[in-house]
Amino acid sequence: MWRDALVVAGKDLRVEGRSKVALNQVVPYSLVVLLLFGFAFDQDQPLLVQAAPGLFWLAVLFSGLLAVQRTFSIESADGAADSLRMSGLEPAGIFVGKVVAVAVQLLLLEVFLAVGIVVLFHSRLEGAGLLAASAVLSTTGVAAAGVAYGALSMGTRVRETLLPLLLAPVLAPVVLAATEAWRAALGFSSGDGWRWLGLLAGFTAIYLAGGVLSFGALMEET
Amino acid sequence: MPYDLAVRLRSAVALAGRYPLLAGADLDVRTGEILALKGANGAGKTSLLRVIAGLIPLSGGEATVLGLDPTSDARALRRQVGLLGHRNGLYEDLSAEENVRFAARAARPPKGAAREALARLGIRDRLAELPTGKLSAGQRRRVALAALLARRPLLWLLDEPHAGLDAEHRELLDGLLKEVAALGATVVLASHEILTREVLAHRVATVSGGMVLDGLIVDSPVPDAPAIDGPARDGPAAGNMAQPDLEQPSVA
Numbered sequence: 001m002w003r004d005a006l007v008v009a010g011k012d013l014r015v016e017g018r019s020k021v022a023l024n025q026v027v028p029y030s031l032v033v034l035l036l037f038g039f040a041f042d043q044d045q046p047l048l049v050q051a052a053p054g055l056f057w058l059a060v061l062f063s064g065l066l067a068v069q070r071t072f073s074i075e076s077a078d079g080a081a082d083s084l085r086m087s088g089l090e091p092a093g094i095f096v097g098k099v100v101a102v103a104v105q106l107l108l109l110e111v112f113l114a115v116g117i118v119v120l121f122h123s124r125l126e127g128a129g130l131l132a133a134s135a136v137l138s139t140t141g142v143a144a145a146g147v148a149y150g151a152l153s154m155g156t157r158v159r160e161t162l163l164p165l166l167l168a169p170v171l172a173p174v175v176l177a178a179t180e181a182w183r184a185a186l187g188f189s190s191g192d193g194w195r196w197l198g199l200l201a202g203f204t205a206i207y208l209a210g211g212v213l214s215f216g217a218l219m220e221e222t
Numbered sequence: 223m224p225y226d227l228a229v230r231l232r233s234a235v236a237l238a239g240r241y242p243l244l245a246g247a248d249l250d251v252r253t254g255e256i257l258a259l260k261g262a263n264g265a266g267k268t269s270l271l272r273v274i275a276g277l278i279p280l281s282g283g284e285a286t287v288l289g290l291d292p293t294s295d296a297r298a299l300r301r302q303v304g305l306l307g308h309r310n311g312l313y314e315d316l317s318a319e320e321n322v323r324f325a326a327r328a329a330r331p332p333k334g335a336a337r338e339a340l341a342r343l344g345i346r347d348r349l350a351e352l353p354t355g356k357l358s359a360g361q362r363r364r365v366a367l368a369a370l371l372a373r374r375p376l377l378w379l380l381d382e383p384h385a386g387l388d389a390e391h392r393e394l395l396d397g398l399l400k401e402v403a404a405l406g407a408t409v410v411l412a413s414h415e416i417l418t419r420e421v422l423a424h425r426v427a428t429v430s431g432g433m434v435l436d437g438l439i440v441d442s443p444v445p446d447a448p449a450i451d452g453p454a455r456d457g458p459a460a461g462n463m464a465q466p467d468l469e470q471p472s473v474a
Contacts (some may be wrong), residue, residue, distance in 0.1 A: 007327045011313070018315040018353065079309030083369075086275065087328035088301035216297075 004093025005100060012101035014073050022067065022105045027112050030063040033180045034116045036081055045122065052123040053182035057175045060142065063109055064171075065164050067102050068146035072154045081154065082217075084176065092217030095147060102143040110135055127185030134185070134200060138178035141204035145170050148211040151218040174203050226253045227273055228288055228377055228408035231434075235282035236273050243269035243278065245432035250439045256399060256409040256422060261429035266411035270429060271379045274410065275305045301329065304375030306383055307341070310366035318345050318365040321354055325369035332348070339372035342398065359386035367395065368425055371402075378402065380411040384418055396422050397461070439457030 017021050037055040041048045075081040088099065117123045125131060149167045153159040177199040184193025229251035244266055251257045259267045272278045276296035285292050290299045312321045319331040319340060326336035340350055343364045351413050354362055363386045370378065378399070384392050399409050401423060411423070420426075428435040 006330070007324070011316075011324050014320060015313050015315045016318075072314060074315070079307055079311045082277065082305065082307060082309075083311030083325070085277065086300045086303065087325065087330045088297075088330075088373075091297075124387055175292060176225050 001090050003150065004089040005096035008089065008094050008097025009100040009104075010097075012071060012074070012098060013104060013210040016070075016101070016105060017152075019071055022109070026063050026066050026070075026105075027109055030059045030109055030113055031064065031112060031116050033062055034113065034120055038120050048121045049123055049189050050183075052117045052121045053186060053188070054175075054179045055121075056110075056117050056182065057138070057178045058067045059113055059116075060106060060110060060139070060178075061168070061171060061175055064102070064106055064142045064146055065167060066107050067109075068143075068150045068167070069160065069163060071102055071147065072150045072159070074119065076154060091219055092212045092220070095151075095211045095215035096208075096211055098147045099140065099143045099208070102146060103139050106139045107135065111137065123186065127193065130181060130185040130197075133197055134178050134181035134193070137197060137200040137204050138174050138181075141174040141200060141207050142171055144204060144207035144211050145174075148207065148214065148218065151215060170207075174200065177203070226320060227286070228253045228255070228290075229285060229410065230286045231283065232285075233283035234273060234279050235279055235284055236269060236278045236280075237281045242432050244273060244280075245427075245433065246283065247273075247434045248438050249427065251408055252412055253408055254403055254406050256411070256424050258418070258423035258425055258426045259410065259415070259429050259434075260410040260416075261412075265429045265453045266432040267429045268381055268433070269305075269382055269432070271305065271410065271412060274377075274399050275331050275379050275423055276300055277305070282473050283450040290374065302376040304370040304373050304377070304381060305379045305381075306366055306370055306386075307381045308425065310354075310362050312314065312354045312362060312369070315353055318354055318357070318361075318368070319350040321411055322369045329373035329375075331372060335374060336372045339368040342371060343368040344394065360388055363387055364391060367398070371398065376407055377409075378409040382413060383411055384413065384415060392418070 033054065037051075037059075038048060041051065044116060114125060130194060146167060149170065150159075150163060152165060153162045156162055177196045180189065181193045181200065183194035183195065184191040227250050229249060231247050231249040234244050234247040234249075236244065237443065245444075247266070247270060249270070250423070259270065264304060269278060273280060273285065274292060276292035279293045279296075287299055288302055292299055313324070316324070319336075320347075322340055323336045326339070330371050340346065345364060345368055349357070349361065354365055361443045367383065377405075380399075382394060395420070397409075403409050403424075412429075
C-alpha cells in the first residue's frame, strides 16, 4: 500500500507542479478570501485579530474544496479514472497517495495564509508547536475526508456542487477544533489548546480509516 | 474447457440501471488470439470490452477471464489486463514519458519496460518531453499505447485503437499486436474498419443488440490461422501458444 501511495502522491504532485493550478489559482483565491473577511469586519482591528484563527481555517476549508475537486478533475479528464482503476494499484494506496498530495498542497497554502493573517490582520503567531501540530492534523483530516467524499461525488454529473454540500458538514468538527487550538495558541482562550489535538487526532483517524476501507468501493461506483 | 481460453462468457448480462448493455452474450477467445469485434454504434462492443475488463459487473450469466471471475476477482484481473478505450487515459499536464513511467510503476513490469515501450512506439526526444495535452490526437494515441505496452498485459482490450493514427503508425500498431499475440498475449479489439479487421485479426465476431452473434468457437482445438492472407499468417502466431517454454508477457 505504501509503495502505491508514493507512486500516486508523486504523480499528483508532479501534475500540480506542471500545471501550477494550486499556485496560480488556489493561493490567490485563498488570499482574496482573507481580504474579503477583512472588509467584512470593517477594519475592526481587535475583533479581526481575535477572529483570525477561525477565518484562517475557513479559508483553508474553502481552498481545500478546490484542491480536492482538482485532484479528481485530473482523473476525469481523458478517462484517466479508468486507467487508474485498471492500473493494478491498491485502492488504499491510491487513497493515501491522494491524501498526501492534497495535504502537502494545503500545508504549503497554509504558509501563505499564515503570512496573510500576519500582514492583513496583524496577528502575532505564537505557540509554534501547537500551531504546527494542529495544522498538520487538521490538514490531514481535511484531505482524508475530502478525498473520500471526492471519490464519492466523482461519478455524478453534479460533483462540483455536490462535494461542498457533502463535505462542509463533515469537516465542521475539524474546523472547530483547529480554530480552538489556534485560539489557545494565540492566547485568545483560557483552555488548554493541546486537548483540542486529541479531538483532531480522533476525527483524522476516523476519516483516514474510513477512506482506506471504503475507497475501493467508492472508486467502483464512479 | 476444450481449449486454453483467455475469455469465456456465457449468457452474460450487464445493465446500466434498467438498460441492458449486454443481453446474454456468449464469447470465447483463445489465448494468443486476436479477435476483432464488429458491429454498429451502440451494439455493445465497448460494454463487452468493459465487462471483460471487470469495469462493469455482470448482472447475470457467467464470465471467466484469464481464469478469474471479472466481478469477484476484478482487482487481480485488472493487473493482467490492458484497456484502451475511446479516451486515452492520460494526464495531459504530464509529458509522454511521465505518463508511460507512471503506468509502468503502477504495474511493476520488468525494469526498462517503460523505456522500451516508448522506443517501440517511436516516442522520443522532444515528443517524449512535451505535455501530452499539447500533442496531436494521433501522438496521444501512441503515448496511450506505449503506456499499455509498458504494463505488459496478458490481455489487451482495445476500442478503436487505430483512431487518429496515420498510415505509418497503423502499421506499427498492427505489427505490435501481432507480436504480443505471438508471445502469448490475447487481443480483443473493437473496430469499424473492415481492412484492419481482415488483415489483423485471427477471427471476427459480430456484436448486435448486446449479444455476440458468432462469438463461440465451434471448430478444432488448434488455433486457426487468420482467415485472410496478411502479415498475421506469416508471423509466429497462435500455433506456438501451447509451447510451455514460450516467453510470455507478464506483470511482475
